[in-house]
Amino acid sequence: MTLIVEKFGGTSVGSVERINAVADHLVKKFAEGEQLVVVVSAMSGETNRLIKLANDITEKPSAREMDVLVSTGEQVTIALLSMALQEREQAARSYTGGQVSIKTDGVHSRARILEIDAKKIRSDLDKGRIVVVAGFQGIDSSGNITTLGRGGSDTTAVAIAAALKADECRIYTDVDGIYTTDPRVVPQARRLESITAEEMLELSSLGAKVLQTRSVEFAGKYHVPLRVLSSFVDGPGTLITYEEEGSSMEAPLISGIAFQRDEAKLTIRGIPDHPGIAHQVLGPISEAHINVDVIIQNASAKGQTDLTFTVPRDDYESCMEILNGLVTELGARDVKGDDRIAKISIVGVGMRSHTGVANTMFKTLADHDINIQMISTSEIKVSVIIDETHLERAVQTLHKAFDLDSV
């Protein structure tokens, strides 16, 4: 008998109709011989309704009480889904995070799971029940309700799958899998049968927001087979795999192309070069809670250096202000900026064992007269910054050049 953990997000359980559809699906899977644990989020809109109530009362709700409040959202869903299963003559039982002993640290609103007691779940599964667990929430060592932060329900599902040593953890979303790139930009984009967790992480953190980085990391740590599927259309989705040593020889050269619009870059030029420059420039940016992405420090000429970095476009103005404030202090020449850039990344574990991947990318872009402004590389990724007007064309060209188009 296979043991499966399935997770349904807020949109998938967003109405009575959707909950009934999920119940129908589960009854079918159970009849096919699967033992099932289901992790659900709050019905879409519910968490926002609760947050609004809190904000009507205070501008700075305590994190502890916020967790008490928002955790009711998932509790409503587990009860309703269990009722829907029982209405279909399917034995089922709901559990809150606390009831099924999802022990976390005490960091309210972004707690980390420490351990899960799988005994209760196992005992229910053995009795032929579908077990319905509230995602996103847990309990700390003092019995306080905690929540795991954004995407926490995915993490709950993966953690339960790890604790139960489940055969598979299925994350139902509004897309039917992971694509080689965004099909809205490249109609020939293909759904990947499988992708490695590392590639998934690179694609995910680059903007393909299908799964939360954290749940993929968690799945990787415990080697939980993770599958992304659509809760609206049938299909096999995409399986996330974990690389074995030496297996990357067989991997495709690159798996996908991620891109990000709404980037901006800033350059502070002519800084007298001495140790600690990067820290002196980027420290104030970080203190302003602005995420810096690609960073490049040019080779020093005449004892001077230029530092260029990218930030989300929304933070461009405040970044410019901070840098202008630093010019005199650091004895720099001036600040330049461009808020019309975009980032493209090619991702693939195959890069590790193949040379020339980056070069193919650069040549392809050059052949199409697309100028590269910045380059950043990691072991399984090459990112370039280009003018945003070339974004679509660049992605389409690279998708074809790396043989990702569907046949």
Add this chain to the structure above:
Amino acid sequence: MTLIVEKFGGTSVGSVERINAVADHLVKKFAEGEQLVVVVSAMSGETNRLIKLANDITEKPSAREMDVLVSTGEQVTIALLSMALQEREQAARSYTGGQVSIKTDGVHSRARILEIDAKKIRSDLDKGRIVVVAGFQGIDSSGNITTLGRGGSDTTAVAIAAALKADECRIYTDVDGIYTTDPRVVPQARRLESITAEEMLELSSLGAKVLQTRSVEFAGKYHVPLRVLSSFVDGPGTLITYEEEGSSMEAPLISGIAFQRDEAKLTIRGIPDHPGIAHQVLGPISEAHINVDVIIQNASAKGQTDLTFTVPRDDYESCMEILNGLVTELGARDVKGDDRIAKISIVGVGMRSHTGVANTMFKTLADHDINIQMISTSEIKVSVIIDETHLERAVQTLHKAFDLDSV
């Protein structure tokens, strides 16, 4: 330092404005030197919203899942009220029934409290916190969420007051206390400074629905001083006391007059008299889930007997049908009925040590040409059934005759 448990129902916390008003009140009480535990219900309307969601999914939701669902209502309120207190710089902490160890039996939707672990509450009180507890809910020995049924939040408040040996348990409602009778019928009706629990129970079960019978019984069992007050206007309310042996000498003759409209009576006449008649007639009524109130079996004449009883008027038709079906089976003569009757009860522990109270009632009614159709008495109560057209006049007359009018 006095330790007080206060309870606010759904209307008292029915909006952000009401929750803020409760928080203002609590901060004031705390500043006056009271240690405070607050028990709250779900915001008015919330429980019905949740029940509707369940009913949209199934006609027969399981009691266990229903408890998981509706218990979220109070959980929302405890979080919001705690936030409102913290917004006022008042340390506060919320607890669900399960978190503060309100252990109940496993009878979902109408569980009974078995024990409460007061340690956690005490520790918070000692730290200068106001403790906010979800009413109506608890946890059984297996960790399942339970609810206490209608009026359960009152019971939670009383149980916590008992466990903490609180100085007083205050139940905030939409009335400012217990009155000698309904002021809408008798404008001279007075608010009672105090009333015994026994009298309260008789008045409460007779229709003065200020407190749930169960919470008063519970308070009586543990001798918790219970006070009923208004959450909308300031005032001392009514204190519910517990009779000491021999103290009833000082008690007023009668404390209040309760009445019930919408009653009906039925008589099955000429039944051959033999043991078990009452059971044979009332058994089928009880099986139809109809509550029988006053029952009178007339002295037997010629081996025949008449049995008369009252039921809620809504059940009159179905009762009549059941009795007509029994006439042949029992060899009775016929069935008569009257669905235009009302019940009036005078209640007072003073009756125990004073004779003639019932007679004063009968004489007063006779003097005003009000015919008594049935009489029923208990140790601290005399009830009569009269034609409903005389109800208002009878209550006003009795209120005056027993010196209950305000001076």
